[in-house]
Amino acid sequence: xxxxxxxxxxxxxxxxxxxxxxxxxxxxxxxxxxxxxxxxxxxxxxxxxxxxxxxxxxxxxxxxxxxxxxxxxxxxxxxxxxxxxxxxxxxxxxxxxxxxxxxxxxxxxxxxxxxxxxxxxxxxxxxxxxxxxxxxxxxxxxxxxxxxxxxxxxxxxxxxxxxxxxxxxxxxxxxxxxxxxxxxxxxxxxxxxxxxxxxxxxxxxxxxxxxxxxxxxxxxxxxxxxxxxxxxxxxxxxxxxxxxxxxxxxxxxxxxxxxxxxxxxxxxxxxxxxxxxxxxxxxxxxxxxxxxxxxxxxxxxxxxxxxxxxxxxxxxxxxxxxxxxxxxxxxxxxxxxxxxxxxxxxxxxxxxxxxxxxxxxxxxxxxxxxxxxxxxxxxxxxxxxxxxxxxxxxxxxxxxxxxxxxxxxxxxxxxxxxxxxxxxxxxxxxxxxxxxxxxxxxxxxxxxxxxxxxxxxxxxxxxxxxxxxxxxxxxxxxxxxxxxxxxxxxxxxxxxxxxxxxxxxxxxxxxxxxxxxxxxxxxxxxxxx
Amino acid sequence: xxxxxxxxxxxxxxxxxxxxxxxxxxxxxxxxxxxxxxxxxxxxxxxxxxxxxxxxxxxxxxxxxxxxxxxxxxxxxxxxxxxxxxxxxxxxxxxxxxxxxxxxxxxxxxxxxxxxxxxxxxxxxxxxxxxxxxxxxxxxxxxxxxxxxxxxxxxxxxxxxxxxxxxxxxxxxxxxxxxxxxxxxxxxxxxxxxxxxxxxxxxxxxxxxxxxxxxxxxxxxxxxxxxxxxxxxxxxxxxxxxxxxxxxxxxxxxxxxxxxxxxxxxxxxxxxxxxxxxxxxxxxxxxxxxxxxxxxxxxxxxxxxxxxxxxxxxxxxxxxxxxxxxxxxxxxxxxxxxxxxxxxxxxxxxxxxxxxxxxxxxxxxxxxxxxxxxxxxxxxxxxx
Numbered sequence: 045x046x047x048x049x050x051x052x053x054x055x056x057x058x059x060x061x062x063x064x065x066x067x068x069x070x071x072x073x074x075x076x077x078x079x080x081x082x083x084x085x086x087x088x089x090x091x092x093x094x095x096x097x098x099x100x101x102x103x104x105x106x107x108x109x110x111x112x113x114x115x116x117x118x119x120x121x122x123x124x125x126x127x128x129x130x131x132x133x134x135x136x137x138x139x140x141x142x143x144x145x146x147x148x149x150x151x152x153x154x155x156x157x158x159x160x161x162x163x164x165x166x167x168x169x170x171x172x173x174x175x176x177x178x179x180x181x182x183x184x185x186x187x188x189x190x191x192x193x194x195x196x197x198x199x200x201x202x203x204x205x206x207x208x209x210x211x212x213x214x215x216x217x218x219x220x221x222x223x224x225x226x227x228x229x230x231x232x233x234x235x236x237x238x239x240x241x242x243x244x245x246x247x248x249x250x251x252x253x254x255x256x257x258x259x260x261x262x263x264x265x266x267x268x269x270x271x272x273x274x275x276x277x278x279x280x281x282x283x284x285x286x287x288x289x290x291x292x293x294x295x296x297x298x299x300x301x302x303x304x305x306x307x308x309x310x311x312x313x314x315x316x317x318x319x320x321x322x323x324x325x326x327x328x329x330x331x332x333x334x335x336x337x338x339x340x341x342x343x344x345x346x347x348x349x350x351x352x353x354x355x356x357x358x359x360x361x362x363x364x365x366x367x368x369x370x371x372x373x374x375x376x377x378x379x380x381x382x383x384x385x386x387x388x389x390x391x392x393x394x395x396x397x398x399x400x401x402x403x404x405x406x407x408x409x410x411x412x413x414x415x416x417x418x419x420x421x422x423x424x425x426x427x428x429x430x431x432x433x434x435x436x437x438x439x440x441x442x443x444x445x446x447x448x449x450x451x452x453x454x455x456x457x458x459x460x461x462x463x464x465x466x467x468x469x470x471x472x473x474x475x476x477x478x479x480x481x482x483x484x485x486x487x488x489x490x491x492x493x494x495x496x497x498x499x500x501x502x503x504x505x506x507x508x509x510x511x512x513x514x515x516x517x518x519x520x521x522x523x524x525x526x527x528x529x530x531x532x533x534x535x536x537x538x539x540x541x542x543x544x545x546x547x548x549x550x551x552x553x554x555x556x557x558x559x560x561x562x563x564x565x566x567x568x569x570x571x572x573x
Numbered sequence: 574x575x576x577x578x579x580x581x582x583x584x585x586x587x588x589x590x591x592x593x594x595x596x597x598x599x600x601x602x603x604x605x606x607x608x609x610x611x612x613x614x615x616x617x618x619x620x621x622x623x624x625x626x627x628x629x630x631x632x633x634x635x636x637x638x639x640x641x642x643x644x645x646x647x648x649x650x651x652x653x654x655x656x657x658x659x660x661x662x663x664x665x666x667x668x669x670x671x672x673x674x675x676x677x678x679x680x681x682x683x684x685x686x687x688x689x690x691x692x693x694x695x696x697x698x699x700x701x702x703x704x705x706x707x708x709x710x711x712x713x714x715x716x717x718x719x720x721x722x723x724x725x726x727x728x729x730x731x732x733x734x735x736x737x738x739x740x741x742x743x744x745x746x747x748x749x750x751x752x753x754x755x756x757x758x759x760x761x762x763x764x765x766x767x768x769x770x771x772x773x774x775x776x777x778x779x780x781x782x783x784x785x786x787x788x789x790x791x792x793x794x795x796x797x798x799x800x801x802x803x804x805x806x807x808x809x810x811x812x813x814x815x816x817x818x819x820x821x822x823x824x825x826x827x828x829x830x831x832x833x834x835x836x837x838x839x840x841x842x843x844x845x846x847x848x849x850x851x852x853x854x855x856x857x858x859x860x861x862x863x864x865x866x867x868x869x870x871x872x873x874x875x876x877x878x879x880x881x882x883x884x885x886x887x888x889x890x891x892x893x894x895x896x897x898x899x900x901x902x903x904x905x906x907x908x909x910x911x912x913x914x915x916x917x918x919x920x921x922x923x924x925x926x927x928x929x930x931x932x933x934x935x936x937x938x939x940x941x942x943x944x945x946x947x948x949x950x951x952x953x954x955x956x957x
Contacts, residue, residue, distance in 0.1 A: 106742065107734040113810045114881060181883020187807045193784060194767040194809060198707075198913050200884050282785020288768060289783055323650065325660040353770060353805075354781045355788035358692045362685055369677040373670055376633075380669045383641045388657040390650040401645070405638055412630035419680070421615075421687040422623045424779045425608055428770060428805040493605040494774045496805045499813030501732060503744050505602055 069164070072156030073563060074141045079459075080163050081138025082452070086531070088130030088170065089445075093521050095123035100517035103510050108501055116500035117185035118177060124188030128306070129213045130170050132440065135448045136309040137162075137220045140248045143455060144224060146554035146561060147242045149233025149570045154226040162219035169212035176202040176209075187498060189299070192280035192291040196272040207270045214259040221255035224248055233553065235572035239333070242552050243326065246333050247312030250340045254301045254308070257344075261298040265291065289354050296347035304343045306440060308336055310407075310447030311378055314400050316552075317454050318382050321397035322389030323549040328381040335374035335381075342371040352423045361420050368418035372411065379408055394547065395469040399450035402477055403443060410438025413488065428498075431491025437484045449476075449527070457546045461560030462539035468530040475523035482516030609774055612796050612821075616777035618687045626680060633673075691777075694789040697759030699752065705762075705769030705782035705804065706915060708811035708872060712750050715761075719834040722920055723748050724868055725814050729876070732814075744801040749818035753827035754794050762788045765915060770806035773817055779805055794821040809913070810884075811872050841922065848924050848947045855931070855944055862932025865925045869917065870933075878937040885913070889937040898943060902930055902953045918954055923947040 062070060071077060098119045102110045111119070141159065145152055153159045176183035181200035184190065195203060228249045232241070241249075268291075271277040278284020280291045311332075319326045326332065348356060348364040356364075382404055391397075413435040417423050426432060449472075457463050486509040491497075495506045502510065533539070545555045553572070557565045610620045648654055702713040713720035726745040730736040739745070752758045762771050764782035772779040776792040794800075802817040822830060853861075867876065870888075874880050878889035888894050893901050905926055908916035917926060930945040 106738060108732055109734065113813065114884060117807070117810065117812075179883065181881065185810075191768055191807070194807065197911055198767050198809060202883075282783075287786070289781075289786070322648075322656065324656040324658070327659075328661050328666055330661070331666045353779050355783065355786070358689065361688060361692075365684065365688075366678075366681055369681060370674075372677070373674050376673050377666070377670055379637060383637060383644065384665070385660075386641065386644045386648065388648055388654070388659075389644070390654050390656040391645060391648050392650045401641075404641065408634065408637065412634055415630055415677075416623070416626045419622055419626050419684045421619045421684055421691060421777070422626065424691070425619055425623065425774060425777055427779060428772075489604075489606045492608040494609065494802070496772070496803050496813075498807045499803075501743060501813050504738060504740065504742050505605065508604060 070160070072152070072160050074145050074153045074156070074159065075459075075561065075563065077153075077159050077163050078138045078140075078142030081134045081141060084163070084166060085131050085135035085138060085448075086528070088126050088134070090524065090528075091174070092123050092126035092131055093524065095119045095126070096517060097521050099123065100514040102500055103502070104514040105511070106502055106504055106507050111500070113500045114182060114185055117187070117498070118182045120498055121184045121187050121190075122173065122177065125173065125184070125210075126170070127440070128188065128302070129210070129217075130166075132306050132444045132448070133213075133217060134166060136248075136251070136306070136444075137217075139244075139309070139313070139448070139451050139455075140220075140224050142459065143554060144227060144245055144248060145231070146458075146557065146565060147245050147552055148228060148231060148236055149553045149566045149572065150227060150231035151564065151566050151569075153223050154231055155223045158219050159223050162216045162223065165212050166216050169209045169216065172205050172212070173209040176205040179205075189292075189295060190266075190269060191295075192269060192272065192288050195269050196280060199273065203273055204270065207266045210266045211263055214263045217255050218259050221252035221259075224252040225256075228252075233566070233569040233572050239330065240572060242312075243315035243329070243332055243336075244309065244312035247308040247315075247336050250336050251305050251308045254305050254340055254343070258298040258301045258305075261294060262302075265294045265298065268294075289351070292351050292354060293348065296350045297344075299350065300347040301340075301343045303436075303439075304339055306444045307407075308340065310403070310444050311336065313447045313451045313454070314382060314403055315378075317396045317400040317450055318385050318404075320454075320547050320549045320551070321394055321400075322386045322391050324385060324389035326381070327384035327387075328377075331377055332381055335377045338374045339371060342367065342374070346371055349418060349420075349423070352420050353427050365418055365420045369415065372415050372418070375411055379404060379411070392549075394453075395466065395473060396450045396454035396547075398470075398473045399446050399453060402473075403446045403450060406438055406442030406446065406480075410435055410443055413438065426491065428496055429491035430487040430495045430497055433497050434484050434487035434491055437487070441484065442480055446476075452531075454547075455554070456534055457542040458554060458557075458559050458561055460534050460537055460539075461542060461558075462534065462537050463542050464534045464539055465530055468526055468533070472523060472526040472530060475526065476520060479516050479519035479523055483513055483520050484516070486512050486516075611775040611777055612794055612798065612800065613776050613792050614795075615687070615691055615792070616775060618683075618690070619777040622684055622687060625683070629676065629680065691790075694759050694791045696757065697791060698756040700759045700761060701750070701752070702761045702763070703750075703771050703782065704765055705771065705808065705815075706765035707767065707809050707913060708804075708815040710746075710750075710769075710771070710815065710817060711765075711920075714831070717831050717835060718838055719831060720838075721748050721834075723750065723818070725816060727814075729867075741801065743814065744803070744816045744818070746816055746818045749799070749820045751820045751822060751827060751830050752792075752794065753824045754797050754821045756824065757791055757793045759789060759791045762790060766913065767808045768806050769804050769808045769815070771802075771817060772805040773800050773802035773819055775800040775802075776819075781806055797821050797823055810881075814872075845922055845924065845947075849951055850948070852946050853924070853927070853944070855935075858928045858931040858944055859935060861925065862928035862930075863936070865921060865929040866932050866936075869921060870929065873913065878933070878939070888933050889939060894933050894939050895941060898930075898934070898945065898949075899953065901934065902926070902945060902950055905930055906950065906954050923950040923954065926950045 102116055179202050183202050184206040186195040186199055228245060268279040272279050278286040280286050280288045315326055315332060346368045349368045352361060417426055490506045490509045495502055542559045544558050608620055608623050610617055700715040704711040710723045723746045726747045727743050731738045762780045762782045764784040769782040770779055771782055778790045778792050780788045780790040798821055800819045804812060804815040873885040874888050880887040906918050908914045924947050927945045927947045927950050934941045934943055
């Protein structure tokens, strides 16, 4: 009986369903687009990672061995751009595409055609960016922060390609954000009030507003760089009445909320995983929501802590120091809530939980070094050293990236219907955990000892730790191939069948649809009590 | 049970005291773990702030991770525990919002005090204009007739691993900045091209050099000595190769040094005038020219004159270097506005410019056979 109904249903809507490449090019299905985003992000993660390997190979020993300084600068720049805009952000958008409709009981994203478009312009953006590396003079070499006038008067002509690729990435992000907001506001299942939404949905809703607020600012910044360089304007040139420091204000007004764009969805993921494997409801749900919202609001008034050495008035330095210290309070609340969730739970250590636990500890280390960086006089010593590099890699790699990996391990059985290879996953976890700390922890030491960031060669006293760091880097890079192997096996649908709930402590609408989640879900909305 | 708790206490102890190891000495060594204390009152205050906040962070970390670890050990499902069902407590939430808030605001007080002291550049005894340019520093003593460029002194062969690296590899310059001890020295920091950042860790001074704007910083060094730092803001290709070296001398010694330097610049000017009436021969021009080229030009145009295609133009075989002598001199003297090519009128003497232009017109197969004399440079520089 049920098969018959299914068949009729399919004939109604999908007798033209394309297959092969066309299926992926023309798809408006949130699950397909989520999968595309996630694979794209993973490929970019490997590309950006390869650039990190070049950087670490050059820094393995003092002296110039492998690349020249100009190429080294291109590597640090494009590594940053790829990881931020090509790996972390699309991965979160992919997870939102897959999971937000499933978690709120919606049949799809609200704007499916725009969804297709917002994904498919991304490969063009990154093709443009990466191809600039092969032009005469090379690609962008002024750091992912592209400070003027290094990126204007003193850059080469490929800057135009950089600018256009950033424009496309921005358009993609804004469209993705609009889609998330419209979906969450309009398409929740009956009974799912805002304060019943899963935290991943909440954090993404707030992230989407941040994206809409700041991506246009980035677009403005790159456009001014473009006109300064090619059309004779002087936004950032003192000789024409402009100000190079104004560039940094504009950039970081985008850049700091951007930091939270890359971590708020991670908070959401961890807030889903920890309760599941503690078999206990999330502690302080409401305070988690309020904390997320306050972080988002505060993120607009802390930007100049990236600029303490630019020569700000004393009052400005004090204001941004105190505002930055304040933002650690709601962030602390989140960590305390996760710990309180685990407290007196019945904890098990499945793979997603392992990554979530690593996230909590290592992200907190990154958060605490962030607190140190907020202290302006101390920041004068930390600023632009490897201490900062250590800080933001703890937050972004063991923070954002670990949360994305945790999310994949958490929801992958739901996507494929099969349990992935646990042995490989454990290898992936332990290799990543150990190597990532060998990679990033000694960066604190060389930074405090005085090693500046973005240099292709360094003084001899930094040699030993740099060797450790490089070894950690190579090991971390190689560890990700374990993940690749696991994902390929999972996509080939190898493994044991899983139930709809998958994890015995899992709660929420996404665990009520069968595993694997059918191509169309919640065509009639579920009712949430 | 007791065993686990003992191990637990051991780790907490190790974690708590670990920041104490490797606490700052004034010279960094391999495996240095912590910030340097530095040699000024301010740098010591900064060091104390750093240690305070680090210990606060370590304590918070130990408490949070400790509770978490306890939970992971004792609240495991495999021990047969049943999950509790509490999930909110307004009191607890308020407590862990207010307590960190109070700790931070208390921490902000000494930080603000140090910051106010750092920003007070008034009543300086000595003022020095520090100008960054790709990829060297220029120092100009405002009260004296002393100014000079300070360039990386590490040999290119050390960087390319042909020679063994010296102990101050990449942290040595040809002419260090000299300042007096026990005096308040004010730095007026700016840039000729992109943004640089002048950093001496031992003084806790790091200030960006912004083109078109002047930033101020100051230091008062108590101990004579040599202090080394680096450019801290990405400033292009050779960002990693523009160190800062400062020598602090006793005031009397400093006064002697200033006198000496003023004497040197006076005689250099006399020499410059004298040279205007003389012609140098090709051999001398080429040997001086090669030396100047390697220090002033090779960073961009490369030692072989081929430049970096698409970034820095080649001189080898270039039309200007082969066919247009006045234009060639003009480019070196005045630079090219809107590009990375700076004016060398201030950096090089007329003799040096004459020599380097001659070198560029006769090296790497650019065999024009022409010489350029100081008076040719003077003609273009002063419009004669």
